[in-house]
Amino acid sequence: MTTSIQGNISTTPVTISEELGVKRMTSQHTVIKKLKEEYPTSIHGDKFWSSSYLLMDYLNDNPPKKNAKILEIGCGWGLTAIYCTKQFDAEVTGVDADPDVFPYLQAHAGLNEVHIKQMVKKFEELDVETLTGYDLIIGGDICFWDQLNDVLFDLFHRAKEAGVEQAIIADPQRQPFVDLCARLDDDFSHEVWDWELPEPTPANGDILVIDFNKS
Numbered sequence: 001m002t003t004s005i006q007g008n009i010s011t012t013p014v015t016i017s018e019e020l021g022v023k024r025m026t027s028q029h030t031v032i033k034k035l036k037e038e039y040p041t042s043i044h045g046d047k048f049w050s051s052s053y054l055l056m057d058y059l060n061d062n063p064p065k066k067n068a069k070i071l072e073i074g075c076g077w078g079l080t081a082i083y084c085t086k087q088f089d090a091e092v093t094g095v096d097a098d099p100d101v102f103p104y105l106q107a108h109a110g111l112n113e114v115h116i117k118q119m120v121k122k123f124e125e126l127d128v129e130t131l132t133g134y135d136l137i138i139g140g141d142i143c144f145w146d147q148l149n150d151v152l153f154d155l156f157h158r159a160k161e162a163g164v165e166q167a168i169i170a171d172p173q174r175q176p177f178v179d180l181c182a183r184l185d186d187d188f189s190h191e192v193w194d195w196e197l198p199e200p201t202p203a204n205g206d207i208l209v210i211d212f213n214k215s
Helices: 002-009 030-038 051-061 079-088 099-111 147-162 175-183
Strands: 016-019 022-025 069-073 091-096 117-120 136-140 166-171 189-197 203-211
Touching (some): 022 079, 022 099, 051 079, 051 136, 051 189, 051 203, 069 079, 079 091, 079 099, 091 099, 099 117, 147 166, 147 175, 175 203
Antiparallel strands (some): 166 203, 189 203
């Protein structure tokens, strides 16, 4: 399927946008239309989320170390993973509980001429062994259900135990995310930044930065 997708991409440039150095197919692209027919995603994986651009913009100002090993949790279409691979020569693995998002991720990886590893797991399944060896955890728009507050809190504890250096999470200030940030005070060294990206795709929200080495 990858070959046919890449072959179709070049025939419809009008339905491809490029922002922050990452090419993205719009919902009108024939490949996206076909993927939506063949891979009806669950868990909100049927489109890209603007918090991805907030995360990219933050990382542009606060880049990870070169060749960092990065885990993008709740990766969806994997735009931030692609950005990190292109801009920082990072080795990125995209993680999502929904296997049907990965054809979208691989289509965009092909479009951007990068390789992104993939892993089908729920956040609860990311144990210490799995997390060991990663330098950075990133995620955008991943705290959209109340129960994810507890799930991510526990994940951060496992990440610290595994030796992960940082977690950077972007969110449009949903209440579960706000509540999560509030409960981190006693357990983790962290900062929350109000972040706005006026163009080309307007986005605003918060950037949560957890430094596990200082916790």
